[in-house]
Amino acid sequence: MRNTTIQDFKVALVNYPGAQLAAIEGLADLFLVASRKSMSEGGGQVIIQRISAPLEAAFDAVIFPPSLDGARGTGEDKLIAWAVGQHQRGARLCSVCAGAFWLGHAGLLTGRPVTTHWALEDEFRAAFPAARLCPEHILIDDNDIVTAGGLMAWVDLGLFLVGLWGGQALVSATARHLLVDPSGREQRNYRSFRPNRAHGDAAILNVQHWLEAHPDGAASVEQLAAVAGLSGRTFLRRFQAATGLPPSTYAQQLRVEKARGLLERTRNPVAQIAWAVGYADPSAFARVFKGVTGLSAGEYRRRFGTVRMGRGLHST
Numbered sequence: 001m002r003n004t005t006i007q008d009f010k011v012a013l014v015n016y017p018g019a020q021l022a023a024i025e026g027l028a029d030l031f032l033v034a035s036r037k038s039m040s041e042g043g044g045q046v047i048i049q050r051i052s053a054p055l056e057a058a059f060d061a062v063i064f065p066p067s068l069d070g071a072r073g074t075g076e077d078k079l080i081a082w083a084v085g086q087h088q089r090g091a092r093l094c095s096v097c098a099g100a101f102w103l104g105h106a107g108l109l110t111g112r113p114v115t116t117h118w119a120l121e122d123e124f125r126a127a128f129p130a131a132r133l134c135p136e137h138i139l140i141d142d143n144d145i146v147t148a149g150g151l152m153a154w155v156d157l158g159l160f161l162v163g164l165w166g167g168q169a170l171v172s173a174t175a176r177h178l179l180v181d182p183s184g185r186e187q188r189n190y191r192s193f194r195p196n197r198a199h200g201d202a203a204i205l206n207v208q209h210w211l212e213a214h215p216d217g218a219a220s221v222e223q224l225a226a227v228a229g230l231s232g233r234t235f236l237r238r239f240q241a242a243t244g245l246p247p248s249t250y251a252q253q254l255r256v257e258k259a260r261g262l263l264e265r266t267r268n269p270v271a272q273i274a275w276a277v278g279y280a281d282p283s284a285f286a287r288v289f290k291g292v293t294g295l296s297a298g299e300y301r302r303r304f305g306t307v308r309m310g311r312g313l314h315s316t
Contacts, residue, residue: 006043009165012059012086015052016079016102018071019064023096023154024050027063030158034174038166046165054082061092061161064099066117066151072127073102080106087144094146094161096154104128108145115140115149118191136188136294149187155180186294189303193257195250199242203228207239211251215258216278221247255279256292263301270297 011031013024028048035045049057062083064073073080084106087093095103100116101124103109109131116124118135125133134140139148139156148157159180163171175181197205210227211219219227224247225235239247255277262273274285274297289297 006038006166008044008047009061009161010047010049010057010059011161012055012062012091013048013050014062014064014079014083014099014102015050016064016067016071016073016076018067018069020066020068020097020151023065023151027065027154027158030155030174030178031162033177034162034166034170037173037177038170043166046162054078058089059086059091060165061094062086063154063157064093064095064102065154066097066099070098072098073105076102076105084108092144092146092161092164094148094157096148096157097151100124100147101127103145103147104131112142112145113140114142114145114147115187116147117149117151118187119194136186136191138187153187188292188294189300191293192260193253195245195254196243201238201242203230203235204239204242207235207247208243211254215255216276219251251278252288253292256289259285259289259297260293260300260304263297264304264306270301273297 011027013027015021015024028050031046031048039045049055049059064083080102083093083102087106087108093103093106093108095116097117098120100109100114103114104124104127109128111130111132113132113134115134115137121133121135124131135149138150138153139146139160141160146157146160148154159171159175162174195208197208199205207224207228210224221232221236224239225232228235228238230238236247239250243250245253259273259277262268262276263270266273268276270286271282274282277285279285279288286297289295289300293300295303
């Protein structure tokens with residue numbers, strides 16, 4: 001007899017112009033695996049509908065996948081109005097990566113916590129300043145709005161929806177079948193520091209180049225202002241305006257980025273790497289590194305290192 005504790009779950013995968021087909025088909029396959037495992041226990045299934053135009057049917061979840069060609073939902077008023085209507089009927093609206101722009105254009109993100117790909121942060125903030133963007137997170141569940149960041153975060157979103165529908169045991173079974181990690185990732189684990197250098201302020205650009213060449217230097221505001229040829233107050237104002245960050249935060253982010261590279265490409269001990277990027281106290285480096293990346297230096301090396309560790313050589 002069929003187990004009615006897990007009802008059928010209806011999902012719309014929005015195949016808008018420019019949508020990443022790999023995400024659409026990948027989600028369809030993920031839900032198919034979950035459905036088969038659920039139905040083998042007498043439960044329900046995920047019913048998938050790929051849509052490119054409004055439909056009358058009601059869905060439990062609507063997913064806007066990533067875009068590979070820069071599509072942001074502008075000029076797609078009919079699909080956006082349809083999504084708003086689905087939301088009003090009780091559907092959970094979801095996005096992956098640039099798909100969050102569609103939810104923004106639908107007017108649904110004001111005051112809402114939301115994530116998207118970290119490389120889209122500036123563009124997204126400019127388009128939707130009232131949204132509470134948290135690009136460090138892979139997935140944010142705000143009940144009726146669920147957003148995931150990164151092109152491959154459709155895996156995280158798919159497993160999350162499977163968990164809402166069928167429970168954690170079904171998530172674990174699905175993840176094991178697909179050989180994917182069901183939890184524990186954060187977008188900040190992958191995020192790179194890519195400072196703005198196209199701001200047109202030559203004096204500040206000189207300072208940025210100086211910092212790149214001297215990551216181990218504990219430069220004061222006075223020293224950096226001298227590099228820029230500016231007074232301290234003018235330097236601070238122009239640096240913030242050009243880069244979006246105060247010098248101390250900028251330098252910290254730059255040091256962590258250089259430490260990432262050394263952890264990935266070398267077998268140098270963590271204490272040596274800490275010293276190379278300007279931290280005389282390894283414990284202080286450890287706190288800063290984990291605060292920025294969400295991982296310890298050793299965990300980061302194990303996950304992203306490209307050089308095999310020699311026998312007897314430890315990363316922590």
